[in-house]
Amino acid sequence: MNPRYPFAFLLLTAASCSRDTYFQPDARVDFTSALPARADSARVTAGRHYRRGPSGRFFLGPHYRRAWAEPITLPVLDLQTAVPGGLKFGKIGGGFQTISMTVVGADGRSYALRSIDKDPYRTLPKALRQGFILTTVRDATSAGMPYGALVVPALAEAAGVPHTTPRAFYVRPDENGLEEASERFRGKVVLLEEKFEGKQNITGPVAGAQDLEESDDVLAERYASAKHVLDGDAYIRARLLDLWLGDWDRHEGQWSWAAYTQPTGRVLWKPVPQDRDQVFFRFDDGVLSWLVSKLVAKFRTFRLHYESIEGYTRNAAFMDERALAAVPRATYLRTAHELQLQLTDAVIEQAVRQGLPREVYQLEGPRMIATLKARRTTLPKATEEFYRLKAREVLVAGTDEAERFVVQRLNDTATVVSVYALPLRKKDPAASLLYQRSFNPAYTHTVRLHGLQGKDEFVVSGEVRRSPFVEVYGGPGEDLLQDSSRVAGLRKRTRFFDTSRNNVLEPGPETKDRTAHSVLSHAFDRDGSGR
Structure with a gap:
């Protein structure tokens, strides 16, 4: 041979x-x-x-x-x-x-x-x-x-x-x-x-x-x-x-x-x-x-x-x-x-x-x-x-109900993501908390937020030198993005994916508008059938 x-x-x-x-x-x-x-x-x-x-x-x-x-x-x-x-x-x-x-x-x-x-x-x-x-x-x-x-x-x-x-x-x-x-x-x-x-x-x-x-x-x-x-x-x-x-x-x-x-x-x-x-x-x-x-x-x-x-x-x-x-x-x-x-x-x-x-x-x-x-x-x-391996890219998904996603860029080692059910309970807002986790950019490169259906709100704040990328997928329905955060460097660290219409954007220096006329950004595999 x-x-x-x-x-x-x-x-x-x-x-x-x-x-x-x-x-x-x-x-x-x-x-x-x-x-x-x-x-x-x-x-x-x-x-x-x-x-x-x-x-x-x-x-x-x-x-x-x-x-x-x-x-x-x-x-x-x-x-x-x-x-x-x-x-x-x-x-x-x-x-x-x-x-x-x-x-x-x-x-x-x-x-x-x-x-x-x-x-x-x-x-x-x-x-x-x-x-x-x-x-x-x-x-x-x-x-x-x-x-x-x-x-x-x-x-x-x-x-x-x-x-x-x-x-x-x-x-x-x-x-x-x-x-x-x-x-x-x-x-x-x-x-x-x-x-x-x-x-x-x-x-x-x-x-x-x-x-x-x-x-x-x-x-x-x-x-x-x-x-x-x-x-x-x-x-x-x-x-x-x-x-x-x-x-x-x-x-x-x-x-x-x-x-x-x-x-x-x-x-x-x-x-x-x-x-x-x-x-x-x-x-x-x-x-x-x-x-x-x-x-x-x-x-x-x-x-x-x-x-x-x-x-x-x-x-x-x-x-x-x-x-x-x-x-x-x-x-x-x-x-x-x-x-x-x-x-x-x-x-x-x-x-x-x-x-x-x-x-x-x-x-x-x-x-x-x-x-x-x-x-x-x-x-x-x-x-x-x-x-x-699992912390490199993290999926944070809401539900078909209305939620508020709060991203706090607290310091160079902690970006905290919290999800609250809407409307918030006025007497006890903590009772509305559905999810919370702190992300260190040493481990996490990207956090993906999916609002799914419902009228969702995404609020991003904080001024730091290092932070994970935050990708926001609003989903069907009218969604709100407020981004007042700042991260050192030339690359924008907040990216918003949704349709071009029926959303409210209050962008900041970190916001990259990725809206489009298509509804492809609304796709979300719920049970594995889309793989």
């Missing part, structure tokens, strides 16, 4: 791994014999099709291939006894990679049933759904720890983060109790876990909540009314746990939210993480996978030191921007130190030993424990980097 074409050589190597029938026909080690009708357990592998020879491991990476191919004993899924009262068919899920469905208990509680193995076939363009490219992408599933989700509950419990408690099962090759989904699940290793969606599922870690909703519904309520607030302190705790676990796939669809009514009448939405398929990810240990990791930043490997914080957190950027907007640096660091104390050696060792199947623990347990302990030691440093 010509050394000038190393990538072509890699592709040919990957092509050599291609085969027409990719997945194991049945998870049982001895699937040629019938499973006894009353069998309550089976000897299975999560994915022995991920085994590779020396050249395959060299180019594609060893990943967690041994864990996928290691025979373990799992209980056979019995829909009558899996939960008290039994389970029945609910609906087929719509996952792009995982075979999934909802099953329902006798009490109306819903559970997710999904395969441990994945098939990214539908995530690829049609032109790539064949040959070595498809096989190579399918092979990347082996970078995930198949039983990693079973380790998380004990760690989340110690960290004070709500969690599901998944259990692994083998589905009989003649299972019919899942109705039209039965054929899709037969012979597979699956996880069964609680779903935290809907009032019927309020129990366990969310007991006492008034409601349970998905992210898109919660965000719709958050931006409609100031009555609804996201719990930023609880969210940063959950996100630091994600970071510690190397869980890079935390997009908005991976969260449910539990509603708690406060004495003030506001509804505080607390995050409930779900779907831990990508914890302990191990990817860049092969030549080809190493190259891919340089091109796709989110594929970060779980190792002793933290890799790119931006990569670990890229999939969660949309939700982070909205849920962390009010969280100061001190809360980030305090939470990191609390987690260090809560996630003790004993907690880590017990979680890994009890979570992993015995045979897989012998292969991976000691290494996982050592890595978790090392990452715990440097969690505050990683947290500082996470804060700096």
Whole structure:
């Protein structure tokens, strides 16, 4: 092979791994014999099709291939006894990679049933759904720890983060109790876990909540009314746990939210993480996978030191921007130190030993424990980097009701942004306060204010040498901007984006008028659908 074409050589190597029938026909080690009708357990592998020879491991990476191919004993899924009262068919899920469905208990509680193995076939363009490219992408599933989700509950419990408690099962090759989904699940290793969606599922870690909703519904309520607030302190705790676990796939669809009514009448939405398929990810240990990791930043490997914080957190950027907007640096660091104390050696060792199947623990347990302990030691440093990443550009959004945004450029290290509900309570203006945070230009380059709908007011004041840029997006409706601030330097630090008509501008020396005849400045992605 010509050394000038190393990538072509890699592709040919990957092509050599291609085969027409990719997945194991049945998870049982001895699937040629019938499973006894009353069998309550089976000897299975999560994915022995991920085994590779020396050249395959060299180019594609060893990943967690041994864990996928290691025979373990799992209980056979019995829909009558899996939960008290039994389970029945609910609906087929719509996952792009995982075979999934909802099953329902006798009490109306819903559970997710999904395969441990994945098939990214539908995530690829049609032109790539064949040959070595498809096989190579399918092979990347082996970078995930198949039983990693079973380790998380004990760690989340110690960290004070709500969690599901998944259990692994083998589905009989003649299972019919899942109705039209039965054929899709037969012979597979699956996880069964609680779903935290809907009032019927309020129990366990969310007991006492008034409601349970998905992210898109919660965000719709958050931006409609100031009555609804996201719990930023609880969210940063959950996100630091994600970071510690190397869980890079935390997009908005991976969260449910539990509603708690406060004495003030506001509804505080607390995050409930779900779907831990990508914890302990191990990817860049092969030549080809190493190259891919340089091109796709989110594929970060779980190792002793933290890799790119931006990569670990890229999939969660949309939700982070909205849920962390009010969280100061001190809360980030305090939470990191609390987690260090809560996630003790004993907690880590017990979680890994009890979570992993015995045979897989012998292969991976000691290494996982050592890595978790090392990452715990440097969690505050990683947290500082996470804060700096999120503080660089901050979104401060109002609601569809009327608000007053007050920006006070107090000094060279503090620009304070406060948001008040209108009309202000004359006897107690502080009771109208919805949001407040101080920004240091050493960390924050830009603060973006979105008034959304309603007749909003933006008041900017103060004379300083240094301050973040403040970008004001008035939104639909008549808005007011008053800017009397001054910042040293030639670049104007207050920018107003809105339509050219139906607004009142009282500009100052820092004001840059960016109004236009178009309504493009009114666009605001409320639920992630605009990305």
